[in-house]
Structure formats: structure tokens, C-alpha cells
Amino acid sequence: MDISIGILSQVAFWGLYSGCIYILLATGLNLIFGVMKIVNFAHGEFLMLGTYITFFFFVITGFNPYVLLIGSVPVLIVAGIIVERLCFRPILGTGKLNEIFISLGLIYIFQNLVAMIWTDEWRSMKSPFADITIALGPLQLPLDYLIIIVVTAVILIGFYFFLQKTAIGRAIRATSQNRKGAMLMGINVEKMDMLTFGIGAGLAGAAGTLWAVSGQVFNPYMGSIPAIKGFAIIILGGLGSIPGAIVGGLAIGMVENFTAFTLGGSWKDAVSFILLIVVLVVRPTGLFGEAEE
Amino acid sequence: MNLPISRDPRTLLTAAFLVLALLIPLFIGSNLYYLTILVLMLIFIIYASAWNFLTFSGQGSLGHAAFFGLGGYAASLMAVRLGLPSLVTLLFGGIFAAVIGVLIGLTCVRLREWFLAMVTFGFAVIIQTLVVSQLAPVTGGWDGFPVPKLVPPDIQGYLMIEYYLILVITIATILLFRSLLKSRIGLALAAIRENEVEARAAGINPVPFKLFAFGVSAFFTGIAGSLEIFHFGYITPEIFGIDLSFWPIIYSITGGLGTLAGPVIGTIVVTLLWDGLNAVGLTYARFIIIGILLVLIIIFLPKGLVSLPDEIRKRIRKKDT
Numbered sequence: 001m002d003i004s005i006g007i008l009s010q011v012a013f014w015g016l017y018s019g020c021i022y023i024l025l026a027t028g029l030n031l032i033f034g035v036m037k038i039v040n041f042a043h044g045e046f047l048m049l050g051t052y053i054t055f056f057f058f059v060i061t062g063f064n065p066y067v068l069l070i071g072s073v074p075v076l077i078v079a080g081i082i083v084e085r086l087c088f089r090p091i092l093g094t095g096k097l098n099e100i101f102i103s104l105g106l107i108y109i110f111q112n113l114v115a116m117i118w119t120d121e122w123r124s125m126k127s128p129f130a131d132i133t134i135a136l137g138p139l140q141l142p143l144d145y146l147i148i149i150v151v152t153a154v155i156l157i158g159f160y161f162f163l164q165k166t167a168i169g170r171a172i173r174a175t176s177q178n179r180k181g182a183m184l185m186g187i188n189v190e191k192m193d194m195l196t197f198g199i200g201a202g203l204a205g206a207a208g209t210l211w212a213v214s215g216q217v218f219n220p221y222m223g224s225i226p227a228i229k230g231f232a233i234i235i236l237g238g239l240g241s242i243p244g245a246i247v248g249g250l251a252i253g254m255v256e257n258f259t260a261f262t263l264g265g266s267w268k269d270a271v272s273f274i275l276l277i278v279v280l281v282v283r284p285t286g287l288f289g290e291a292e293e
Numbered sequence: 294m295n296l297p298i299s300r301d302p303r304t305l306l307t308a309a310f311l312v313l314a315l316l317i318p319l320f321i322g323s324n325l326y327y328l329t330i331l332v333l334m335l336i337f338i339i340y341a342s343a344w345n346f347l348t349f350s351g352q353g354s355l356g357h358a359a360f361f362g363l364g365g366y367a368a369s370l371m372a373v374r375l376g377l378p379s380l381v382t383l384l385f386g387g388i389f390a391a392v393i394g395v396l397i398g399l400t401c402v403r404l405r406e407w408f409l410a411m412v413t414f415g416f417a418v419i420i421q422t423l424v425v426s427q428l429a430p431v432t433g434g435w436d437g438f439p440v441p442k443l444v445p446p447d448i449q450g451y452l453m454i455e456y457y458l459i460l461v462i463t464i465a466t467i468l469l470f471r472s473l474l475k476s477r478i479g480l481a482l483a484a485i486r487e488n489e490v491e492a493r494a495a496g497i498n499p500v501p502f503k504l505f506a507f508g509v510s511a512f513f514t515g516i517a518g519s520l521e522i523f524h525f526g527y528i529t530p531e532i533f534g535i536d537l538s539f540w541p542i543i544y545s546i547t548g549g550l551g552t553l554a555g556p557v558i559g560t561i562v563v564t565l566l567w568d569g570l571n572a573v574g575l576t577y578a579r580f581i582i583i584g585i586l587l588v589l590i591i592i593f594l595p596k597g598l599v600s601l602p603d604e605i606r607k608r609i610r611k612k613d614t
Contacts (some may be wrong), residue, residue, distance in 0.1 A: 100407070137569075231411060284403040
């Protein structure tokens with residue numbers, strides 16, 4: 001029994017950890033959707049860029065990789081702002097298919113830019129805490145996972161206070177609730193779009209750093225699947241609902257890892273889509289989504 | 294319009310294209326590399342046109358590789374297990390893809406935009422997973438299996454024969470799409486695309502038409518998939534890859550969504566650019582260039598390359614006034 005509890009808790013922990021990555025991705029996607037009403041299918045490329053920037057800083061500075069969040073998040077915020085300004089603003093309001101198509105273009109640009117700079121081999125990096133585990137009764141918890149879970153929680157709490165307590169946060173929420181109304185109140189909604197997109201990309205960058213630190217392998221093409229799962233999560237949790245994204249992220253993380261454990265690793269990606277399809281067949285607008293238009 | 298020699302520039306252009314397509318292998322006949330590019334170009338014209346047909350009904354798909362691959366697997370399994378000639382199993386590949394397409398379409402008819410994109414993408418992932426895990430005893434898992442070629446390579450000039458065979462299939466496909474769109478079905482699809490509620494009010498039930506579009510699109514995608522496999526003579530689950538879902542979209546957007554000529558022109562332009570850049574040695578950079586091209590076209594030329602002459606005329610007229 002001890003062994004099986006050990007393994008199960010290990011799987012649950014993996015689920016919690018991958019849930020954290022998904023939560024960061026889904027929260028960013030959700031924030032962007034709330035404000036701009038667009039979906040950026042290239043969001044995973046920000047995650048991928050985050051892993052490479054972390055890797056790059058790690059190689060040249062040798063700092064503790066968790067400190068490198070200070071490096072990856074700002075770089076990604078700037079990248080997000082540039083992408084919003086150059087690609088998404090011109091097509092805002094021209095039809096929902098265009099944003100999907102422009103994301104395809106961005107996916108190709110980002111993936112291959114990174115492949116040109118860092119080649120397309122699989123890479124990984126080793127956290128300084130990789131060998132440390134903390135015993136908790138029968139459970140052996142790797143220190144890295146604990147740190148990742150704590151870091152995610154801190155980021156989310158900080159994000160919450162930013163949205164609730166600061167003037168910019170209030171302006172973002174106002175834009176998200178009623179774009180025209182916000183405009184009439186003197187909020188520069190285009191600036192809010194840029195900021196939101198930047199913050200979303202920054203959160204994906206943080207997810208990228210955590211991905212790299214945990215010792216998972218990465219290559220330039222690894223971003224698409226996590227991002228699409230991030231989008232599945234916000235459909236499950238409800239478009240525009242941040243608590244929904246957190247619950248959905250944890251749920252997908254858990255389901256995925258338990259499926260990989262029981263059905264085999266090849267089902268890890270497919271199961272979240274099965275879940276999504278089942279939900280959408282029953283409720284075409286998502287679990288908590290409201291009918292639009 | 295019904296004159297024996299039409300003055301419509303579009304008809305003339307189409308005729309010129311056809312003549313070029315018929316004659317071009319005679320000039321490059323001995324060069325297998327160029328012939329291969331041409332053969333693949335034709336296959337992808339079928340694929341992109343089939344994908345584009347779905348958009349006539351107001352639907353879209355991010356996972357058409359599912360049908361491309363299913364067609365390929367169904368046709369090649371038939372060919373290998375039953376020893377039937379490739380040209381016969383080709384049809385079976387299309388039918389199998391169409392059946393699955395209608396089934397997938399059933400879950401999609403109520404969905405719009407992003408949801409539809411997600412679900413179709415998801416199906417491609419799920420089907421690939423099935424093929425490499427539970428169905429591996431039949432499909433050979435990740436390793437795949439060899440398949441007989443469309444035209445046996447021991448016949449002299451086999452690639453040339455293959456080219457003309459596929460050219461006939463391509464032209465037939467496009468003519469069929471053309472007559473479908475001109476028929477009452479095409480009108481109903483357009484009504485549904487423009488406004489589903491009003492179409493309902495006019496007495497059109499959108500569900501069978503949407504399913505029909507899904508089935509037809511999947512059928513020709515399956516044919517294209519089988520053709521590709523019979524061209525290469527080998528099948529692996531990489532046929533379900535994300536890239537293969539994205540290519541028809543890129544071709545159709547570049548050429549012009551929702552037009553018959555769009556996917557054809559888009560496929561030709563992008564393929565030539567693609568292989569041209571490769572020949573210059575820009576292996577990764579060509580992806581970036583295609584990506585930038587896509588972004589620029591969506592922003593500045595949302596109706597694709599087919600609208601380029603109109604756009605230029607508009608610019609000139611603006612300058613005159």
C-alpha cells in the first residue's frame with residue numbers, strides 16, 4: 001500500500017505542478033480575452049520563448065534559475081506589447097477567424113526564429129535543488145515542485161492585488177466589463193490592450209521559466225500544445241473567469257497525469273481534448289460560459 | 294459569356310493555367326525533383342480546395358490533418374491487406390474520411406469560431422493518439438509501414454504518368470466544387486454562412502448542409518491524403534501533424550478565402566516560394582518568411598492574392614480622382 005500511495009501522490013504532485021503551468025497560461029489568455037475579446041493561439045510561443053530566455057540567462061550568468069524570473073518576465077512583457085501593436089491591433093474587430101490565422105503566422109515566426117538562434121534540439125537545464133526531496137509522511141516531495149507551486153501562488157496573489165487595488169488594474173477591469181463605457185470614462189483602451197497583452201505574455205514567460213527550472217525538456221516547437229490546452233481550460237472554466245481558469249488548470253493537470261499513469265503516456269495530450277469535446281457537446285458555450293451575441 | 298472565345302480575363306487566365314499545367318512536364322520531364330514538386334503541388338491544391346470548401350458553409354477547421362491521415366491510412370491498409378490497386382483504394386480512403394468527417398461534424402455543427410477551431414484541433418490529436426497506441430497492431434505505431442506506389446516505379450516515366458493522373462483528379466475535384474457551389478446547395482451554404490438565423494427563417498435547416506460540407510471536405514481531403522501516401526510509398530503517424538493541418542489554411546488565406554481560385558493560386562505561390570527559398574539555403578528562415586507573409590496578407594490583403602488586381606485598380610482610381 002505504501003508504494004502505491006507513494007506513486008499516486010507522486011502523480012498527483014506532477015498534476016499539481018503541470019496545473020501551475022497551465023494556470024499561468026490560462027490566466028494570461030483569459031485576461032487578454034476579457035479585455036480584447038480575442039484569442040491568441042500563439043500564446044504558447046511566449047511560454048517557449050520564456051524557457052529559452054531563462055536558459056540563455058542561466059548559461060551566461062549562472063544565477064539561481066528562480067531569480068531569472070526577473071529576466072524572463074520583463075522580456076516577454078515587451079515581446080507581448082510588440083506583438084499586440086504590430087499584429088493584433090490592425091485586425092481588431094475584423095472577424096474572429098483572422099485572429100486565429102494571424103496566430104498561425106506568429107507561431108511560424110516565433111518557432112523558427114528561436115530554432116535559428118538556439119537550433120531545434122531538445123534542451124533541458126538542471127535546477128540546483130533537483131536532488132532535494134522533502135519527506136512528508138509516506139510522501140517524497142521534490143523541493144522544486146514545492147517552490148514552483150509557491151511561486152505560482154505568489155504570482156497569482158500579486159496579480160489579483162494588481163487587478164483589484166491599482167489604478168491600472170481598475171482600468172483594465174473596466175475595459176474588460178464595458179469597452180465603450182471605459183472609453184467614455186477617459187480610459188485609453190488601446191493602451192489597456194497593449195498592457196493586457198504584455199501582462200498575459202509575461203505570465204506565459206513566468207510559466208516558461210518554471211517549465212525550464214523543473215527539468216522538463218523543451219524545443220522551439222513545444223509551445224503549441226500547452227497553449228491550446230490553456231485555451232481548453234478557459235473554455236472549461238468559462239471565458240473571462242479567472243477563478244475558472246485556476247480550477248480548470250488544476251483539473252486538467254490532474255486528469256492528464258492520472259491518465260498518463262493509467263492509460264500510458266501517449267494519452268496525456270489527447271485526454272484534455274476528449275474532456276473538452278465532451279463538455280462542448282453537452283454545453284456549446286463551455287461550462288460556465290454565457291451565450292454570446 | 295457564352296461566346297466560344299470568352300473575353301472574360303478570368304476564363305482566359307484559367308485556360309492559360311490549364312495549358313501550362315498540361316505542357317510543363319514536357320519541358321522538365323527528365324528532372325524528377327521538379328516533377329515531385331509539381332505532383333505534391335497538385336495534391337495540396339486538392340487538399341487546400343477541400344479545406345476551403347468547408348469555409349463556404351461558414352465553418353472552419355484547425356485539424357484537417359485528421360482526415361488527410363485517415364484517408365491515407367484507410368487507403369493504404371486496403372491496398373496492403375487486400376492487395377487492391379491504389380486507384381480503387383483511393384476512393385475508399387476518401388469515403389472513410391468522409392464518414393468520420395460527418396461524425397466529427399455532428400459534434401461541431403452547434404459550435405462557432407474558437408470552439409470549432411479547438412474541437413477540430415482536438416480530434417486530430419485524439420486520432421493520432423489512437424493510431425500510435427490502441428490501434429498500433431494494425432497501423433504499425435510510430436514506425437508506420439510501406440505502401441505500394443500509385444504508379445509502379447519500374448514503368449518508364451512513372452512520375453510523369455502519376456502527374457497527369459493527379460492532374461485529372463485535381464481538375465475533376467475543382468470542377469465538382471464549382472458546380473456544387475453554383476447549385477442550390479451552394480446557395481443554401483452561402484445563406485447559412487452569411488446569417489444562420491435568417492437562413493433558418495427562409496426554411497433552410499442548416500444542420501444537414503453543414504454536415505454535407507463537412508463530409509465533402511473530408512472526402513477530398515482523404516483523397517489528397519491517400520494520394521500523398523501513394524506518392525511517397527510510406528505512411529507514418531506524422532501525417533496527422535499540426536503542420537499538415539496548418540498548410541491548407543496558409544494556402545487558402547494567401548490565395549483568398551472563400552473563392553475557388555484562391556487555394557489554387559495560394560498553393561502554387563507558397564509552394565514555389567517555399568521550394569525556392571529552400572534552394573537558396575534558407576531552411577528555417579523560409580518558415581519565418583511564410584509566417585510574415587501570412588501576417589501581412591491578413592492585415593493588408595484580407596481577401597488574398599486573388600483580390601490583388603482589384604486592389605491595385607482601386608489604388609490607381611483613387612490617385613486619379
